[in-house]
Amino acid sequence: MRDPGEIVSETFCSFSITDVRFPTSKDLDGSDAMNPDPDYSAAYVVVHTSGGNSGHGFVFTIGRGNEVAVTAIRSVESLVLGLDVNEAFSDMGKFSRRLIRDSQLRWIGPEKGVMHMAIGAVVNAVWDCYAKREGLPLWELLSQFTPEEIVDLVDFRYLSDQLTRQEALEILRRAVPGRDRRMQEILSGGYPAYTTSAGWLGYSDNKVETLVRRSLDEGFTHLKMKVGRDIEEDSRRLGKVRQLIGPDIKLSIDANQNWGVNEAIININRLSAHGVYWAEEPTSPDDVLGFGAIARAVHPVKVATGEHVANAVMFKQFLSSGAIDICQVDACRVAGVNENIAVLLLAAKFGVAVCPHAGGVGLCEVVQHLSMFDYVAVSGLMQDRWIEYVDHLHEHFVHPVEIVNGRYMAPRSPGSSASMFPDSIADYEFPSGRIWREQ
């Protein structure tokens, strides 16, 4: 990316880590069958360089436990401080493996849970720093890499029985010819979104109706409702929403892991009477074989998961075995940009649509870069793909997502869009910030 002649001595010199929490549970925003009262939170990290540059990243959590993510990010710090910034940028595959493969930290995953998410926050922060240095939004930076540079970002150790480096190269090379046209398309028309804003379980019927109408007015053609607490109530609510939206708007459901495998099959088949596009997280996100059984039994309803899928090895199994029809990558669950590129390549190989998980705080901002990169340089497909959109907490971001007529507009600012306003970080710091002192 960078001429070796340009290299100046610049190292990573410190992490600022903040426990940021938003008291969202008060309005039941984000309430679902498993998460009745989330306080959307971020273990927020700013990685500083000796040259005065910085990169921003975070672990997204829903409240309690955010302090564990803070400690986990702190535990990564000693592996990063003192590293040469340009060396890291010039081989982000190596940088990412350095953190993921640290033998002692790996033990408390391995490659899963909050330790892995913390590594993801740091990897993403360094990508943010890199993209800012290049003066490019992250999706454009990634979209300018050659196929060889992209595969170098990926760790194939546990993937190559289903996706070799050579196969990944071939996927990426096939996408080279249309890159410019697709980049222009993204820049002019953005990327489709679907919305979950109307569908939280804690909302009253009146609030749901108002929000559904607003979503349609805003141009959304695909809505998602939370289900899973009570099947009678789920069916009633879903029927009501289908009446409101008519037959042509896509309607998906999300059980947030609340069912066992057999229960999921019965319930999805019942709810499918209301015209269900996909059924999301019907059961445990670890249950590849269970998802396979569900997918076979509820077809043609599609089965979706990803926001809690721990790593690329799990995605490899879901994708290669036909256990899911919709791959919901999350920017902040796996170990950052590099591992998500592995997942995009696996999804492309197995022909599964990528529809990222977003919402919470900051997830929309960051994950849009992955879908846009996927369209330009990996799958080359946008048909029947949507990025989740929820209208929470965007006001805290320096470059918030821009939704026009139900589509994400392409980010133009350098970086990964993860930067929060310093005042927001300070005000919502838990438990010492202004907002929490006032609770």
Added chain:
Amino acid sequence: MRDPGEIVSETFCSFSITDVRFPTSKDLDGSDAMNPDPDYSAAYVVVHTSGGNSGHGFVFTIGRGNEVAVTAIRSVESLVLGLDVNEAFSDMGKFSRRLIRDSQLRWIGPEKGVMHMAIGAVVNAVWDCYAKREGLPLWELLSQFTPEEIVDLVDFRYLSDQLTRQEALEILRRAVPGRDRRMQEILSGGYPAYTTSAGWLGYSDNKVETLVRRSLDEGFTHLKMKVGRDIEEDSRRLGKVRQLIGPDIKLSIDANQNWGVNEAIININRLSAHGVYWAEEPTSPDDVLGFGAIARAVHPVKVATGEHVANAVMFKQFLSSGAIDICQVDACRVAGVNENIAVLLLAAKFGVAVCPHAGGVGLCEVVQHLSMFDYVAVSGLMQDRWIEYVDHLHEHFVHPVEIVNGRYMAPRSPGSSASMFPDSIADYEFPSGRIWREQ
């Protein structure tokens, strides 16, 4: 368990949590292909009650990251303090679900990684407290429960497509008739062990030879060697050990996840020339489908895993699909005794031998209780089953394991054998304890 008339008001009132680390990396004890320099560590918790009782538990780690486990245990504290002790003891299934299902903490797993391990430490500590109160070693306490009481300990939500509550009850009821005889057998003859003490990658040939001879002298009939760093060297070392031990001693290998799926198949088939009983952790512990492919390709070499299997949902898949032949439960990886009972029941249903992972610090002490309970009350089988034994760090435990002629002797002291000496906890506290100040 307890007559309601006996209930006195006693609540859980505080956690003492200590970051305990042993500088084992200096002697390359525990060195393997993925973990070249472990410092065996414990995030050690003592749960105190208002009645002056206490229970001990821990997360085992290998050094860096132990502080994350400490923070994770602290994050569980608020869910436990103030609970009635007798109420907890009378429904340990409910107590365990309370911690595992906390919606906010669950997000940073879910049910995996360091958050889940921390919940396991607390659940185990409360079991330790319970067994001490009953004046029984944990394995005996569990072995006195009725089949109904045992299934009440298990969360079947994500398991019942492969193991229903009714099937579990039938397994347990079939084992009732022989309980007394098997308990006497354990009390008089103990439970078979195998040893990894000779097999660390960092040891010289001479040290390996000395330790192999010592293991044979001590009565072990099953040894395990670490492999996975270099296949030529692995083959050479394994051949040398096979020469030393002759054809009748069982010899297993452990790659500690260092291979991809295809690489594992090639390497295991090559090493099988030296007479390999099982091949442990050939690849990622998340790769159920990959393990299935390996198991089919290396038969009759058995395939083993478990020490890094995140939860019962993963075990369900490994066991129900025939992806493993040996189920290596670990006392401190999943969420404690309750989830391990689920795994024992799954292994019994699918006829897979349970050979626990142990070693590190304290793992031998705690896990022996699970195997002994399994023999008395669940599978009723001991043939071709062994508990791992490694001779490290037992001197720090108040009731260390007792190995006689290659067998674990039944623990007789009340509790789960997890109690460390207060002086050991203080001396090895990181970084302020005496040992670390002297490094």
